[in-house]
Amino acid sequence: MIWADFSDFVSHSRQHFEEGLIRAGYEEVDGGWSGQVEHIAGRTEIIISLPPRFPFVPPKATPANVADVPWSWHRERNGALCLVADDDHDGLWWREAPAFLEHIAAWFESCHGDWKDDRPDLDLDRYFHAANDDRLYIYGDLEAYRGEFVRFGTAPNNAMVMKGRGTRPAKVSKHLRDQFGYVADLGTVDVPPRNWKDLLAHIDASGYLERKIRERLIGLLVLIYQRGDHEGTTFLKVTPTSNGGIDVRRLRSGADTPAARSARSGKDSVELGTRGIAVIGVGAVGSFVADMLIRAGVGRLTLIDDDVVMPGNLIRHLVGPEAVGRPKAEAVKDQLGRQYRLRDDQVEAMSQNALTSDVVFQVIQNHDLVINATADFAVTAFLHAAAQAAGKHVLSAALQNHGDTIRIDVLPPLAGARPLPASASPENHQEPTYYEAGCGSPISPTPPHTVIETAAVTVRHAIGLLLDEPVHPSGEIRQLKHTRNQ
The missing domain is CATH 3.40.140 (Cytidine Deaminase; domain 2)
Structure with a gap:
C-alpha cells in the first residue's frame, strides 16, 4: 500500500461511516453527529464524533446532556460512553455505522441492567x-x-x-x-x-x-x-x-510486590511454584532456559555447569560482561537473583562436571524434571540411562546443524512412544568458517535469536511435562529455514 492508497483508505472509511449515520437519521452538528438511540428505557440523544485517528481508533459517543445517563465505571471522565475494550479491536468493526449504533444500544441495555457480570477493570x-x-x-x-x-x-x-x-x-x-x-x-x-x-x-x-x-x-x-x-x-x-x-x-x-511480579507469569505459575527443575549446562541455550523457567514461576532451580564465562559467550548468553571469568552456574544464579529478587534457596549453583554418576542420580531423584542443555552426546546418553534406571524422564535440548535445527528429546519417550528419528541436515546447511584461538574448536554460526527460540521451545515442553500435559511424548524436531540474499 502506497501513501496515497493509505490516505484514500482513511478518507473512505470516514465518509462511509458518516453516510451510515445519515441513513440512520443523524444530523451534523458542532462537535460531531447528533441522533437518538432507542433502548428499553426510551430514547437518549447522543453526539458521535470521529477522532483524528479514526478508523484505527473507535468513534466517541457522548450524551448530549451528560446528566441524562447515570455515572458508572463505563463512562469516561468527560462523560463519553466506554464502548470498546482494548481487547475488542478485531477487524476495526466500528467502521460500519450500523454495527457501532447497535453497540451503543447494547451499552444502554447493560446500563439499565446494572452491568451484571461486569469486568472489574482497576482503572x-x-x-x-x-x-x-x-x-x-x-x-x-x-x-x-x-x-x-x-x-x-x-x-x-x-x-x-x-x-x-x-x-x-x-x-x-x-x-x-x-x-x-x-x-x-x-x-x-x-x-x-x-x-x-x-x-x-x-x-x-x-x-x-x-x-x-x-x-x-x-x-x-x-x-x-x-x-x-x-x-x-x-x-x-x-x-x-x-x-x-x-x-x-x-x-x-x-x-x-511478589503478586505484581508474578501476575504475568502465566496461569500455571502457582502450580509451577511447587516444582523443582535442574538445568545441566547453562551456556547459551541453558542460561535462557533457566531465565524463562524462573519467569514462568518455577519455585526451585538447580544449575549445573563446570565451565566459565568467556568474552565470546556474551553475544548468545544471558549474563553480561561483568560475569566474564566466573563459573557459568554461579553467574547465572546471581543474574537471576538480582533481576527477580529471589530467595537464596530458590536457585542452587553447582560448578561441576555432569558426568558424575552420584551427582546425576541425586539430581534426578531430587527434582521433578532435569533438562539437559549441554548438546554433549556423552552427557545426553548418560542422562538417558540414568533416567531409565530411576524410572523418570529427562528433557534434552540442542541446536544442531549450526543453528538450522532445533531438537528436543524426551528421554525415554513417554508411554512407550518411539524415539525421534535422526535429524537431517537442511539443504542450506553451511559449515562454520570461524575458529577461535585458544579454544581449539570451530565457532558455531548460530544466531542469538535462534538460541532464544530454542530455549522457549524447551521451556514449553518442560512445563508440559511438569503439568502432565506433554507437548509430544517423544519431543520435537524443528527445521529453521533461513532466507539468504543471493
Whole structure:
C-alpha cells in the first residue's frame, strides 16, 4: 500500500461511516453527529464524533446532556460512553455505522441492567487529569499502612519509592526531595469519584485530611479500593488552590510486590511454584532456559555447569560482561537473583562436571524434571540411562546443524512412544568458517535469536511435562529455514 492508497483508505472509511449515520437519521452538528438511540428505557440523544485517528481508533459517543445517563465505571471522565475494550479491536468493526449504533444500544441495555457480570477493570486513575509530576511512584504491600501517613524517597530512573511511615517535618530543608502522603481506603466503589468532592464522601467526612492538605503536610493520596473481588490502588497528587478548592491529579504508580511480579507469569505459575527443575549446562541455550523457567514461576532451580564465562559467550548468553571469568552456574544464579529478587534457596549453583554418576542420580531423584542443555552426546546418553534406571524422564535440548535445527528429546519417550528419528541436515546447511584461538574448536554460526527460540521451545515442553500435559511424548524436531540474499 502506497501513501496515497493509505490516505484514500482513511478518507473512505470516514465518509462511509458518516453516510451510515445519515441513513440512520443523524444530523451534523458542532462537535460531531447528533441522533437518538432507542433502548428499553426510551430514547437518549447522543453526539458521535470521529477522532483524528479514526478508523484505527473507535468513534466517541457522548450524551448530549451528560446528566441524562447515570455515572458508572463505563463512562469516561468527560462523560463519553466506554464502548470498546482494548481487547475488542478485531477487524476495526466500528467502521460500519450500523454495527457501532447497535453497540451503543447494547451499552444502554447493560446500563439499565446494572452491568451484571461486569469486568472489574482497576482503572480509577483515568477519571483524573494527569499531574505535571512524571515520576513513577513505587509501593510495596500496603496492608499495614491503611489509614497511615507514609513517606516516599527518591530512587534511580526518575522514581519515588515508599520508605514506610512518615510525616512531613515542621521545618523542611530546601534540599528535601521526599514526598509525604496518606493511605486511604475507599472500600467498594460503585461509581468512580472524579474530583475532591467525590473523594470526600469516601475518605474524609470529618475534614481532617483536607486540613492536612491545606497545611501542605500531605502532598499525595494513596487510594485503595475494591471492584468485585479485586483490589486496586491509585496515586493522586493533591494541592490546595487559591480559590479554596483542592486540585486532584493522577500520578504514575506501580506495585512492587511478589503478586505484581508474578501476575504475568502465566496461569500455571502457582502450580509451577511447587516444582523443582535442574538445568545441566547453562551456556547459551541453558542460561535462557533457566531465565524463562524462573519467569514462568518455577519455585526451585538447580544449575549445573563446570565451565566459565568467556568474552565470546556474551553475544548468545544471558549474563553480561561483568560475569566474564566466573563459573557459568554461579553467574547465572546471581543474574537471576538480582533481576527477580529471589530467595537464596530458590536457585542452587553447582560448578561441576555432569558426568558424575552420584551427582546425576541425586539430581534426578531430587527434582521433578532435569533438562539437559549441554548438546554433549556423552552427557545426553548418560542422562538417558540414568533416567531409565530411576524410572523418570529427562528433557534434552540442542541446536544442531549450526543453528538450522532445533531438537528436543524426551528421554525415554513417554508411554512407550518411539524415539525421534535422526535429524537431517537442511539443504542450506553451511559449515562454520570461524575458529577461535585458544579454544581449539570451530565457532558455531548460530544466531542469538535462534538460541532464544530454542530455549522457549524447551521451556514449553518442560512445563508440559511438569503439568502432565506433554507437548509430544517423544519431543520435537524443528527445521529453521533461513532466507539468504543471493
